[in-house]
Amino acid sequence: MTQDPTPEDGRPAKPARGLTADGARKASAKSARTRAREFALQGLYQHLVGGNEPDAIDRFTRDLAGFHKADSVHYDALLHGAIREAAELDALIVPLLDRKLQEISPIEHAVMWIGAWEFQHAPEVPWRVVLNECIELAKEFGGTDGYKYVNAVLNGLAPRLRPLETGADPGRKA
Structure with a gap:
């Protein structure tokens, strides 16, 4: 069903959340960084x-x-930086994992x-934006509950890598 039931007052039904009036999925406006x-x-x-090598990946x-x-x-910074620093990034991530x-x-x-x-x-990207963007990536491209795992690991990593920012965040759970 693509629309909410017609209200009893006879007004036209509203499209279901995330859908246009004709039932098509709304296109989300993604930022260039996303x-x-x-x-x-x-x-x-x-x-x-x-x-695959970074240059071949980049060309493709x-x-x-x-x-x-x-x-x-x-994109260049993320791709080349993460590949170049893979061992260091893994060293940060591994202690927060509950498996190999x-x-x-x-x-x-x-x-x-x-x-x-x-x-x-x-550092120009707030830590909560980084966390949210990564959760959304995991939801869109990862396994069913993979985003929960990503959330837990990155939430554990944030205070270590962004201590001033996370420490000053009143919404952060200790």
């Missing part, structure tokens, strides 16, 4: 699963539909790289 994260995630997945990704809408500078790193889905692994990298290198 798109950059999505393309970086695809590239990091190629690196983790296929062992730039030819994908919609790349022109992404923040290419942020090899047992983590490559999507969730790549999303955690993105979050950890942005916590360290993109």
